[in-house]
Amino acid sequence: MTSRGSDASLERRTFLSASSPHSEDAPPPSDVQTRARKSPAASPLHWLAGLIAVVGLVVVASLLHATENSQSLRDDQDVLEARDAFNIPRRLARFEVNQSVLDNLDTVEVAFEYKAPQPAFYARDRVAAYCVSAADERANRTPSLHEFMDEVSTDGKGSGVVQIGPLVNMRCSWLLRFITRVDEDDKVLGESELLRFKRGPTQPLQVHLALTEKADEMRVKWVSDNVSTPVVVFGEEREKLERVERATQSSYQADDMCHGPATAVAPRNYRDPGQIFDAVMTKLEAGKRYFYQVGDEKGEKSVVLEFRMPPAVGNNRLAEDVEGSSMSFFVYGDLNTPVGATDNFAEDNGNCGTTMQLIREDMERAAADPSKHRYVAVMHVGDLAYAMGSTYIWDQFGHLIEYAAARLPYMISMGNHDYGFLEGVKKDPVKWPSHPTFEKHGTHGHDSYGECGVPSEKRFHMPDNGNGVYWYSFDTGLAHHAVVSSEHEFTRGSPLHKWLMDDLKSVDRSKTPWVFVYIHRPLYCSVAYSGDYYRSLMFRDELEQELADHHVDIVFAGHYHSYERTCPVFGDRCIESPSGKAMAPVHLMVGSGGYKVDDAGFYRSRWREQGFLEHGYGRVHIYNSTHLHFEFVSDVERRVKDDAWIVSTHDWPSNRERYPPGYFPAQDIAGFGAAVMLALLASYASGANFTIFKMASKWKKLQQEDLDPNVLPHNFTLRVLRHHPDTSIDDTLCRDNNISTLLIAPKYGLFTEEIEEYLLVRRSARESQLVTAPR
CATH class of the missing domain: 3.60.21.10 (Metallo-dependent phosphatases)
Incomplete structure (x- = not known):
């Protein structure tokens, strides 16, 4: 498909004068300079300047005519403005999309090629995709440069093919632009025509089923643009969808939600989600297969789908x-x-x-x-x-x-x-x-x-x-x-x-x-x-x-x-x-x-x-x-x-205690098993102060044989808290025997002299807390 530009300001940026003597960084001539060149007093060779201008116009006209007979990157702009040519000394010889009519989820190919190699300018080139709603089309509104929904890099190439898609029918048409970067400004070198979906914005999509609270029903929801009579038609034979249920519809606005970014109206934030339709198929029999379609009773419908009711x-x-x-x-x-x-x-x-x-x-x-x-x-x-x-x-x-x-x-x-x-x-x-x-x-x-x-x-x-x-x-x-x-x-x-x-x-x-x-x-x-x-x-x-x-x-x-x-x-x-x-x-x-x-x-x-x-x-x-x-x-x-x-026979005893007497609720997590306990013992042997409680407030000193989790005695609940001279840990954590406290893990490895973090979890979640000890 041949590319075109629909906006005159974009078209002027499409064709660039290859013979321009100005560099990209050079500013366009000012009005004063232009008047000086036209004045006889400005130069005795003003007649030569006029001759050059005439020749230049002839060359430009020839180029325009040749391009118009092959592939045009503009639509109705016959004269290239020299000012824009000086601004962007580059142009595309080719910008084509391989199709303009889409099925849902089609992938398109965009071919591009610069008129003359300019590799220094390619690094920030990309193809931007714009989702143009039917309302915008009716209002003849063209998206501004930065209202794109997505963009794909050309990978710094002067020519090639970029794949765009799969393109979802989001109840809009797709517009593609080739964008380059000039002095930190984005400029459009090419623009496609609108890529329209064959079935339009009312095509019913995103179909999904759900069970209801009734065993003989099946709910179906789908999304499309607004239609006059949304329905689901269904039956037991694919060719006889004779039963009809009318659908309700709803949608939501940006301000229905709570805060940004969800409430920001922008192509990549909130945009019109379409109409969401909801219908219920009733009086269905368990285990039976049904066929159905959703959509507009007199218009677009989905393909025929099928489901089987559960047993x-x-x-x-x-x-x-x-x-x-x-x-x-x-x-x-x-x-x-x-x-x-x-x-x-x-x-x-x-x-x-x-x-x-x-x-x-x-x-x-x-x-x-x-x-x-x-x-x-x-x-x-x-x-x-x-x-x-x-x-x-x-x-x-x-x-x-x-x-x-x-x-x-x-x-x-x-x-x-x-x-x-x-x-x-x-x-x-x-x-x-x-x-x-x-x-x-x-x-x-x-x-x-x-x-x-x-x-x-x-x-x-x-x-x-x-x-x-x-x-x-x-x-x-x-x-x-x-x-x-x-x-x-x-x-x-x-x-x-x-x-x-x-x-x-x-x-x-x-x-x-x-x-x-x-x-x-x-x-x-x-x-x-x-x-x-x-x-x-x-x-x-x-x-x-x-x-x-x-x-x-x-x-x-x-x-x-x-x-x-x-x-x-x-x-x-x-x-x-x-x-x-x-x-x-x-x-x-x-x-x-x-x-x-x-x-x-x-x-x-x-x-x-x-x-x-x-x-x-x-x-x-x-x-x-x-x-x-x-x-x-x-x-x-x-x-x-x-x-x-x-x-399972689903009949185990009820009212069992989660942590019965004599059970040690070890998590064996992140070093709480034998490795951490051995590290604790080593630190304990070196003089660190630990407090070890039994549930009945009786003290028990760990023996070497207690450190193996496979033989750990199950007649007490272990609570360990290391006292560090620089910590602000409240010692009442150690004295409270009503709730067992379990040491889960230090955040960084096993216990060392530089403990950074303990996570102390009591069996009552409301009284748990994170304790941090400084280095």
Whole structure:
């Protein structure tokens, strides 16, 4: 496609006089100089200057005519202004885009070539992409130079081809400009025509399903520009979509959110998110397959899509399923990897693109051979798009998940990058207070960069039996799923805690023997971040007892961008029956969906059975009321890298004490095991002052044989505090025997003479504190 310029001021910058005697740094001639040249008194050779000017005009006209007959970089400007030519002594011989009509997610190629080699000027050249809305087109408004949504470097070349895309249909047309840098100013050398999408701004996209609170319904949401009659049409045959449900629609504005950058109206911050449509297909039968389309009743519709309803509650498989097949679902958190608006957000390169590609392959295999696994849902455990104030990233995310989400219910929970618990103080879609427990300890409460849950709450609609997208529950086959927010107040007595307890009490284990809880921040995780580890203890203090008492089988989490699987654990102890049955919840942290890996390593812990610092996702296969198989699929190795069978009759004793008499709750973390204890003993032998307490305030002196964690006596709780002459540690920490205190880790290695930091964690999270000792 031939390039053009639509703005006269840009066109004048397109063609540059190659014969100009002025250097790039030389200023254009002033009006005084120009008048002097025209005056007979200025030079006896003024007739010669006139002759040169005539020749110059002839040359320029010839060049313009030749270019017009081949490839024109301008549209209607016939005369090149000498002043602009002096300003920018360079021009393009070629600036072409290979197509002007786009399908959604097309990638275009932009070819460019300078008229004459000028390598000194190439380093800061780039192609900028502008998203021009239909309203701007109607108003004949051209984006200003710096209103681009993305830009791609030409890598310092004088000619070549730049790839732009995949280009998402964001309800706009794309405009491309070739920009160079002249004396710290950006100048446009070439501009494409508008690249328009074949199906226009009303093409329904970002389709995703969700279960509702009713077993015979399926919700569908999608995004497009405004249409007259938004509907979903559906039926049991692809060619007979005879049932129709009308959709509601909503959107959100910049000032609906909490603060910048989310509230800043700019191409790379807030831009019009389109209309978000919401329809519910009703009177559906369990296990049956349905076909559907969404869009405008009289206009643009999506392709025909399909889904299958989950098995009826209490059943694990459909009538046509063979014995031994499973009801399955996918689980992961922390998925998206934000990139530029024209970058390949779904690239199969070992992160989020690979996760979704491998899930697609799993779904295609299961569809071809449902005798093994029948997938019924995708569970995304928080941190969805990582948009952090950029609307275009939500558009990309909707396309990233669409293949799976348009065919399986896509169920979400809220993470810190979706909500940001401190951001909701002034505005919150559920009018909820900030998080006092977290606030006290100053924990990252602005991680959504001002979005404060608004885009998540608008774009997703979960079952209406709790508190919107923040907490809710649903059933599939033999499983009950309870989803809660880790970004709201969760302590005993809070509405979230009360709701969760009521929900777990209401479960009919004869129908749904398997019970799963989803929460973004984990209760058990040994990734080496002391602050987040400390917060996991807070969650345990408020939730662990109740989850065990209600016989929750698995707690799924994310937050850490890695994978970790525990044993069946309660009160820091692995608890299984002699036959290997789980006697406590298993904690599965699958925050490995695609955002950059947390590579800090792991603390030592007695309850971690496996962990990987890499991307991947989980597959859960429920075979019957007692047997479940979990698999972790590595994105890097593209195979199952860890798996475990969980066998449970879901009837372990309730009301067990988390830390019974005689149990030492050792974390074995970051040197708390034998190595740290040996270091402590060495320091103790050298004269350091330690205080060691028994729970009953009786003193016990450590013996050499006590230092092996495998033979550590379990009749006392250890509390260790090193007294440093220069520290301001309050000695009352040592004298308080009502709450056991556990030394987690020094921040920098084992104990030395220059201890920098202790993290002292009491079993009561409200009284924990960080103690720093100076060098």
